[in-house]
Amino acid sequence: MAENNTITFYDLQLASGCTISPFVWATKYALKHKGFDLDIVPGGFTGIMERTGGKTERLPAIQDDGKWVLDSWLIAEYLDETYPDRPRLIGSEGEKILTQTLENWLWKTAIGPWMTCFIKSYRDRSLPQDHQYVTESRERMFGNTMENIIIGREDRLPLVPPQLELLRTALRQQKWFGGDTPNYADYRLLAVFLFCASVADTPVLTEDDPLRDWIDRGFDLYGGLGRHEGMSPLFGLKLREGDPEPFVKDAAKMGGGLVSRNTGPKSTSEETAHLKGEKTTA
């Protein structure tokens, strides 16, 4: 399988050639994680059925020595099953379920509001032949015009960063969601930021956001897979008077028993003194 170590990858692109869909981004990373070269079939929303010979209306899709595999999750599972000797994408059934759950959370928390901020630049950056489809399908989805959907976005954008503390807490404990090395959970979650960078015409996170380290490392993977010239900066959100704090500054104090391990009385004495209202010598 995979002659010349190459898999055919049906991309979903903007006019710049940059990948747009989070699902397609995640698949691109998954193929690289497994060590494959990509034979990229370019294109946008228009003509997917024609490009794939009637195989699918949606992307991603791959062809591995003639074998078609559709759907970002099914592709990841196919790659782990077919190439078990290459680095695993999904470590366990439970890991898959939890990844989907956390991804669902991140979509509601970030993609939801960001979509209402960048729907117009999404359309404007799409391929000329896609403009009509993107406009009509998204306006139908929202029940409103592009121009109306984005109204008030300067008020909505600063509300997203404080909601991402869950990711920051996890990434304070370890380098990747996969532990020492990235796994498919990292790619699914990074894909939300990759999508955002492909359509955001104004930054969504502050320069000093602690998420920056993980995002930058993720975008740099596989020779800078997330550094396409068509992408916009994510960092540089300017806060206004009255905007909420974008992240917890004194994070060391957070978490308690959820994130610190009890290895004996020494490890808990400071917290105990605090609970009892006693002064500590530390």
Added chain:
Amino acid sequence: MAENNTITFYDLQLASGCTISPFVWATKYALKHKGFDLDIVPGGFTGIMERTGGKTERLPAIQDDGKWVLDSWLIAEYLDETYPDRPRLIGSEGEKILTQTLENWLWKTAIGPWMTCFIKSYRDRSLPQDHQYVTESRERMFGNTMENIIIGREDRLPLVPPQLELLRTALRQQKWFGGDTPNYADYRLLAVFLFCASVADTPVLTEDDPLRDWIDRGFDLYGGLGRHEGMSPLFGLKLREGDPEPFVKDAAKMGGGLVSRNTGPKSTSEETAHLKGEKTTA
């Protein structure tokens, strides 16, 4: 190890004998998952250092043929490492990280507000010798009196169920967070509801909450481990005029590409027609 298949388990109990701490609940389930009998050392917050011979200020703690292991996560890892031939609790490093992340979300979403509703019954149900410690430590934590903390709880309680949709979405796709069988993620998340049932003097979820199936199955595990007579009903929350919908009623419409798999044009044709504003024959 584990002579007579029994492990000594240092419980943290209310006056009824019911376990209180979510961490201790999760460990109780973990030991049963591994097939062990428990030699339970009873007790509350007072005298943990004395009961454990100075080994720890916090529970859970276990003794396995004389070997002490502290901390709910370290115990789970110890059990998987020491007894690899028994059912695994944690399937992969990524699964552990994602479990901790989702647990962190559930604490913020549910335990946070519930604690402000049940802090007084928590104290009232604790062992007599624990009343002063629970009162003082929790009032210090909140910077307020028990009586003041719970004011307005009838307004806060109905706001929690709508926030739990993430769990419902996951459990519509599969039986447990572990897939076909429960794993440590299920126990960590169930522990939040076990904790709540141990202290809640008024129900927190509606009778018809879709989470009920998973919670009931979880409480029934291992001979009804979560059915202690000291626990209160979780289901029976009465909504008032103006309270938000407690859960998404027409869930089949939710999710799109996040939860449905693309297996070819047939699987997406209805969504495509909807996006294009076309009538479907279905």
